[in-house]
Amino acid sequence: MVDTGLTHPVSRAHFAGLGFAVPERVLSNDELAGMVDTTDEWITTRTGIRSRRLLRSGERLSDLATEAGKAALANANLSAENLDMILCATTSGDYLWPAMACVVQGNLGAKRASAFDISAACSGFCYTLASAAAFIESGVARTVMVIGADCLSRHVNWSDRSTCILFGDGAGAAVLTAGSADAGILTSTLGADGSMVEHVWMPTGGSANPVTAEMLANNEFGLQMRGRDVYRFCVEVVPKSIVESLCRVGLKPSDVDLLVLHQANLRIIGAVAERLAIDESRCFTNVDRYGNTSAASVPIALAEAAQQGRLKPGAIVVTAGFGAGLTWAVNVIKWTGN
Numbered sequence: 014m015v016d017t018g019l020t021h022p023v024s025r026a027h028f029a030g031l032g033f034a035v036p037e038r039v040l041s042n043d044e045l046a047g048m049v050d051t052t053d054e055w056i057t058t059r060t061g062i063r064s065r066r067l068l069r070s071g072e073r074l075s076d077l078a079t080e081a082g083k084a085a086l087a088n089a090n091l092s093a094e095n096l097d098m099i100l101c102a103t104t105s106g107d108y109l110w111p112a113m114a115c116v117v118q119g120n121l122g123a124k125r126a127s128a129f130d131i132s133a134a135c136s137g138f139c140y141t142l143a144s145a146a147a148f149i150e151s152g153v154a155r156t157v158m159v160i161g162a163d164c165l166s167r168h169v170n171w172s173d174r175s176t177c178i179l180f181g182d183g184a185g186a187a188v189l190t191a192g193s194a195d196a197g198i199l200t201s202t203l204g205a206d207g208s209m210v211e212h213v214w215m216p217t218g219g220s221a222n223p224v225t226a227e228m229l230a231n232n233e234f235g236l237q238m239r240g241r242d243v244y245r246f247c248v249e250v251v252p253k254s255i256v257e258s259l260c261r262v263g264l265k266p267s268d269v270d271l272l273v274l275h276q277a278n279l280r281i282i283g284a285v286a287e288r289l290a291i292d293e294s295r296c297f298t299n300v301d302r303y304g305n306t307s308a309a310s311v312p313i314a315l316a317e318a319a320q321q322g323r324l325k326p327g328a329i330v331v332t333a334g335f336g337a338g339l340t341w342a343v344n345v346i347k348w349t350g351n
């Protein structure tokens with residue numbers, strides 16, 4: 014019988030390594046003000062964003078995701094052959110299909126790994142962490158790479174000032190391994206409300222409304238958003254979901270050492286933290302430098318937090334994503350180091 018190494022059920026998924034990659038090209042608020050009717054002051058005050066990174070023409074998201082994945086493997090001191098599974102959270106992969114996780118699997122040479130994408134927009138990485146944890150806990154996989162990667166710069170309408178200022182491109186990756194039951198990803202909460210599909214969406218380009226020459230000529234494509242409604246929804250649902258998740262494992266907001274929220278907007282992060290009575294020193298932010306990188310924002314933030322020595326063994330770390338769907342997801346992690 015072939016020994017797959019997958020026969021011993023284990024209890025929890027632990028972070029073994031983190032990595033990230035962002036494009037070189039920086040787009041500042043001042044440069045954006047030369048493209049649409051906006052100002053650095055408006056963008057900074059309403060969102061906290063000062064610059065974002067964009068893929069150049071010809072650059073591929075899968076290459077960023079691969080770079081992030083290689084960095085996470087190096088950080089974990091593991092090789093691609095150790096991976097049982099690669100899960101990629103994205104809504105802007107290289108192709109409509111196959112999954113970008115398969116492209117990354119090929120690039121890494123991770124021959125033993127199964128690979129597929131999870132589509133939950135800006136909640137994607139947190140949804141995918143929960144999925145990876147379930148595969149590890151059930152014994153289906155022991156070592157899983159979880160990637161969050163998006164390039165919404167390829168999907169925004171660059172003449173719509175209400176949305177094009179918000180987004181940037183990037184990729185982050187984590188390697189999760191099976192470990193003891195007393196730490197790792199302790200619990201997750203996943204949610205969706207499909208009655209709000211039209212709050213933030215890409216109505217064209219899918220099978221309902223394929224892109225036509227006429228749409229392109231009239232500039233009728235790209236991401237659409239009801240900003241105020243999305244804002245209200247996130248500030249309402251995310252704190253509740255975080256409290257519910259913590260409560261399930263006998264914890265409360267005052268136990269949280271680091272809150273890593275989806276980096277959509279500094280005001281959303283501030284409002285969620287305030288509702289939880291979590292002060293600024295326990296919140297990680299980098300939205301000023303990268304903007305909203307969708308599924309990539311939480312893993313990039315985790316990787317930077319690790320680089321800054323803010324993820325200490327034993328720390329309670331809460332990650333939360335929210336976005337199109339509308340969807341939201343929370344993970345409660347007892348950090349074991351990487």
Ligand SMILES: CC(C)(COP(=O)(O)OP(=O)(O)OC[C@H]1O[C@@H](n2cnc3c(N)ncnc32)[C@H](O)[C@@H]1OP(=O)(O)O)[C@@H](O)C(=O)NCCC(=O)NCCS
Nearest residue numbers: 051052055059135174175178240241243244277278335336
């Ligand atoms: C998008 C967002 C920053 C807009 O801020 P807001 O305070 O809600 O602003 P509004 O959309 O009500 O617009 C206010 C005014 O600013 C204008 N405006 C919009 N974008 C602008 C820009 N980039 N520059 C200058 N003015 C702008 C509007 O036209 C409007 O003008 P009016 O009062 O003359 O009609 C805010 O709604 C938000 O952060 N929402 C959450 C979005 C989000 O994070 N989505 C992703 C979730 S994953």
